[in-house]
Amino acid sequence: MTDTNSLQEAPAASGGRQPVGIRLEGVTKRFRGGVVAADAIDLEVRPGEFMALVGPSGCGKSTVLRLIAGLEEATDGRIYIGDREVTYRLPQERDVAMVFQSYALYPRMSVRRNLGFGLRMRRTRRDERDRRVHEVADILGLEHLLDRRPSALSGGQRQRVAMGRAIVREPQAFLMDEPLSNLDAKLRVSMRSQLSLLHQRLGTTTVYVTHDQVEAMTLGQRVAVLRDGVLQQCDTPQRLFHEPVNLFVAAFIGSPSMNFVKATVEGGTVRFADVRVPLPKGSPLASADRRVILGVRPTGFSAGTGNGRPEITLRPEIVEELGDERYVIFDIDAPRVDTDATRAAVDAETADDALLVPDERARITVRLPGDVPVSIGEPLTLSIAPDKLYFFDPETGSAL
């Protein structure tokens, strides 16, 4: 499929403009009716950075993007693009380019005119306009489509035209609102890498909104996680994964998501079900005596036993085979963790939204390599790495 091999070797089209950063200070957006879509957001996108905004639906990520674009007016706070304050500037005046989820290509214009529209509006001279349009069409493999109308293009081609329209303007920033969501799965994965390449080549500051945390993690140099209009954490993907700042971020990032169980800490050990795990040296909870929520990623268990690590014996209920790895799912005798945060992380609205058959016990998913013998119902012993445990306050959800 020619669609996926579109990015050719071509020099950067950025024309030598210095990338600029974007800054949001205390930006709030309150809609009529009281809905607070963005709550005192402080965000900084460094010049040339690819920043992903991610969160469950309704978290405000699109609103933040639209605030940066100027399509929404901020109720409070300030927005800066580069050194300029743009809080009260109309979208036409902000020199940003936006790629929409539905592409929003002008239906009665050819690809050529679609690409050139922004330049026309800025009264760029005809010859300069044509040059840039051709250059971008070249990079994106659209030269043979220049005279077609959007209705005569495939989904992937339309997506590229939408990108091209943004690129050709050489704006100070790209704003992308779930641009890959309308593509089917395989195309989406290949377009992702193309986007990365494009960013490397052009170096333009980019803000990218998605609801898919995998996409955010793979594309973003830094990722901002939002929930209900509040910024939870803004960090590199590595740090988000390994140092989540609260329960929500921990539950949202990572697939399959982190396992949670209610546990107690006392005397330097954490206890849940009939398992006792000593806390690692130097842990801040060493002298604590309290209830916690314990989190372990599916990769926090290993099959090797007898290496001094605490062990847990379980009966697998479900085994999902994936070839060279498998997911083993089982229940343990500890209460299931069901809080607003964990529910929000999976877009569930009520307690049993996420379950087909409700259950009170905690459900653990473990990822094991494919060569470990596992069968349903047969007892299996796994060891737990104490340094891969995460602790959260049951009331506030913040990390301990």
Added chain:
Amino acid sequence: MRWRRRIRSWGPAVLLISPSLVALAIFVYGFIGWNVRVSFTSWRGLRPTYDFVGWQNYRNLMHDERFRLDVRNLLVFTVAFIVGSLLLGLFMALLLDKGVRGEGFFRTVYLLPMAISFIATAIIWRWLLDNGTGESTAGINKVLANLGLGFLRSDWHKSTSKLAIAAVALPAGWALAGYVMSLFLAGLRGVPEELREAARVDGANEPRVYWHVVRPMLLPVFMSGLVILTHISLKTFDLLFAIAPGDLRVDTPALYIYHTVFRGGFYARGATIATLLLLTVALVIVPYIWYSVRSERKR
């Protein structure tokens, strides 16, 4: 700063729409107000008089013989017209709902009368509704006689019955049944096929499917049609004016206004009738507009 942005944001839009708004403010609302004002005067003759006589015109109207006749006629006409058009339109929509060969042809024919002016319609139907007898039977009466349905012969709108005007509902229905049909057809086809299929699988036969599944979903379309037809009926002028000029049997308030103002010079009286007519129409239309704007907002 915030306000500068806002004005720059929607200022041009307001400017673009303002000529229309100004025009309508004058020609619709301004004139309505003016008309109401006139109804409180005693203007008679070519020179306007802007005195104030309170409710006198309205009171006089209540005792005006012709006006009472008109209102009665209007009621008869409206009922006959609405009932006839709704039934016929619904019937035609039901016939076409499931799709027939030549649907395009039938729809074109049924909607054809909407392209014809009411004056022409009136002229044609005046002759169709001829009330000659015996040797001079003509028009529809003759067709009926030829079909062996001679007993259905009627004097139509020239009859001495108080319901004579109901005969004019025939050309009016002829002109608008196609439109009602389109409304109902759109409504019927707006019922998702899956709902009907679910009912069939549950064991309902076609008439039942229509009654239990389709009919409840037709209510909005029905109300819409009812409101539109009512307001058309109240406004009807051309048809009645031309089908039997000057004949009081088909007189309605709308015609009275014309005659009394432009043939008689009784401007104040005309304005009074017009105001009453407007109020009656508003009674029907305002809730309809309010309801449809509100339900659109919910969407």
Added chain:
Amino acid sequence: MSTVGTPAPPAPAPAAGVAAPDQRRQRRPRGRRSQVLTFARYLALFALACFFLMPVYALLLTALKDPGQVSVVRMWELPDRFSLASFRAVWPELKDGFVNSTTMAVPASIISSLLGAANGFVLSKWRFPGADFVFPLILFGMFIPYQAVLIPMFYSLSRAGLTHDLRGLILAHIIYGLPITTLIFRSYFAGISDELIEAAKVDGAGMLRTFFFVALPIAPPAFAVALIWQFTSAWNDFLFGVLLAQRTEDWPITVALNNIAGGQTVPFNEAMASALLACVPTVVVYILLGRFFMRGLMAGALKG
């Protein structure tokens, strides 16, 4: 499609004239009962078609008959030979009416459609405070009985001297046509995605440029609906015509028609011939351009 002297509102209801026959073809078993039903259905459809065409038939027949053969009693009989004598008799009196109606209806429909497009665009896509309040006010103008504004309108326009030619009439049609054209375009533009307008904004286009470069190019289906509706409505109007065109030579065709055929003692054939002539333009528009009208309706004009 006006048949009342005033534009008959097409009703803000689901698109009138939805055509969805294909997915409705039922594959029901060809039982005897269903065959009888189908036959009955076609019979009913044809009978209704006859009912609707019957006046047209009488009209054609009478207009094409030899004047000597014409009589009300013999309305339904086919002519012995076809004759254009009736047409020739009435044409001189209708000629001016044709010209006047055209001069009036064409500009009126074009201008009110253009203004309606601008209004509809602004009301649906370029929000301003009070847009939702203004629209019902505009819409109401479509439903008022024109009798309620008749006296002021007649008085002011004749005082302004606009009734001594066609200008007053054209103005009235433009202004009173605004509500319906605004409705048509507003419904239509509401159906196009907001993101398209936002893309234009981010690309640097202000309201006017968005309107010209983005909205208008995709508006032809709505224009079809608005132009056809307005033309038909203006052509078929009588009330405004009879009041706002004082001089006989300014009479639109409906008024001329009524003048010829409206009297009590009028040659039957002339009445029919003139009615036929008066209907020709709108019927031709309907038959030839009707499909564009339908397409426009289905594309979203008038769904609100």
